[in-house]
Amino acid sequence: MSKNSSINIKVNTNYIHEQSEPDDSRYVFSYTITISNQGNIAARLLSRHWVITDSNGKIQEVTGDGVVGEQPKLKPGEEFIYSSGAIIETPVGAMQGKYFMEAENGINFDAPIAPFTLAVPGMLH
Numbered sequence: 036m037s038k039n040s041s042i043n044i045k046v047n048t049n050y051i052h053e054q055s056e057p058d059d060s061r062y063v064f065s066y067t068i069t070i071s072n073q074g075n076i077a078a079r080l081l082s083r084h085w086v087i088t089d090s091n092g093k094i095q096e097v098t099g100d101g102v103v104g105e106q107p108k109l110k111p112g113e114e115f116i117y118s119s120g121a122i123i124e125t126p127v128g129a130m131q132g133k134y135f136m137e138a139e140n141g142i143n144f145d146a147p148i149a150p151f152t153l154a155v156p157g158m159l160h
Contacts, residue, residue, distance in 0.1 A: 041075075042136060043071045046067070046151045047067045049064065049065045050156055051064060060124040066120065075111050077139040078136045078139065080109075080146075087121050087128065133147045133148055
């Protein structure tokens with residue numbers, strides 16, 4: 036498998052108004068990730084590495100095993116969908132990262148997660 040493997044990652048984000056407290060510099064976002072295996076060999080998601088940056092330049096790094104307590108194995112054509120969240124101190128920020136994957140043939144590879152924006156509705160045009 037090549038470095039930019041046949042793992043496809045789509046992201047949808049949502050601002051959680053009810054949990055956010057702008058007066059306290061607390062902006063809560065949820066994100067839903069769809070990971071799909073478009074290759075011809077099964078692969079397991081072993082761990083993740085996220086870089087979360089707010090518009091003040093503050094960076095949070097998050098690493099850990101799996102996602103939402105699971106290490107999903109995706110057969111060719113399968114997808115895994117999960118939701119999680121992030122809290123930043125500004126109304127606009129960004130996230131990016133990668134999943135560390137292991138193909139069924141024992142080859143380890145990274146599945147990059149392209150940068151995406153976290154933004155309170157109306158903050159960006």
